[in-house]
Amino acid sequence: MTRFIAVSNRRGGVGKTTTTMMLAYGLSVVGRQRVLVVDLDAQSSTSMVLMGYDRLKEARSRSDLNGNIGCTVPNLLIEMFGDDTVEISNYIATRVGDVLLPGGEKPHLDIIPCSYELDDREIEMIVARSSAHATISGVFEHVQRRVGQIIRSVDGAYDYVVIDCAPGLSQIVWGVLRTADFVIIPYIPDKTAEDNVGWLVNRLGAASRAKKRTLPNRASSANQGIIDIIRKKYGGFEVQIPTSLPLSNALDFRFQPTSLSAKFGSANVHVKQLFEAALKWVND
């Protein structure tokens, strides 16, 4: 059974991509699991971090089975316009990342990369579907349902699918949040966090069956009060990620593959802690 984990927060820059990367390496390298990452953010930072720019450029310039240029999420969206089955494997780049297993082989870590057209493509998709529905909410429902169906079409092929959601709450992101089994909400524990995290948790509660957990990022002794409040009100990991230069440096692709500990340095401990906590949570 594949477990679908979305990493989301409406707010930008809180550590969604960092969390996705930590989970991707934790699950595939430490846990030896089969992992697919889906980059649902036009900024494509996860794609760059896991593929490197050259391989990402190659995926963006390759034709998909429909002859559209780019084996990336935006062209996958074109296939979502209708109701046909989608050949999702066409969009998957295999054995990515810059970390090797201790034996020297590559971990089972794949990605569906993104590109900058994602936001335009979403609007096009909504407009294209509008004649088929009586109301705009009918269109939204279709888009969300199709996104969920397509993401779920890899069920069985991976142990974990980790989806890095764009900031904001587009129909695509909303479709993922509604279909995910688990939602991790990274946040920076500052004055706006309670309001921001609370809004997402409450909105998810009404529409999604996913289990949710908050994850404090850039945590320090100075903001434990906010972390305690958020954990009590909305549920959260015991694990906290501090501000860490090695972690920030790891958000990069190295052409020379390396070991997990060499990539993350002193932040390796946080990768392992998050991996263990996430594994326990999803298997509870």
Ligand SMILES: Nc1ncnc2c1ncn2[C@@H]1O[C@H](COP(=O)(O)OP(=O)(O)OP(=O)(O)O)[C@@H](O)[C@H]1O
């Ligand atoms: N714990 C941390 N310690 C040091 N730097 C961090 C930490 N978490 C995130 N950063 C840095 O902050 C920046 C934003 O992080 P990241 O890209 O993970 O956030 P995001 O939520 O994915 O952003 P966006 O909303 O733009 O997608 C990056 O440069 C990242 O390296």
Ligand SMILES: [Mg+2]
């Ligand atoms: Mg990001």
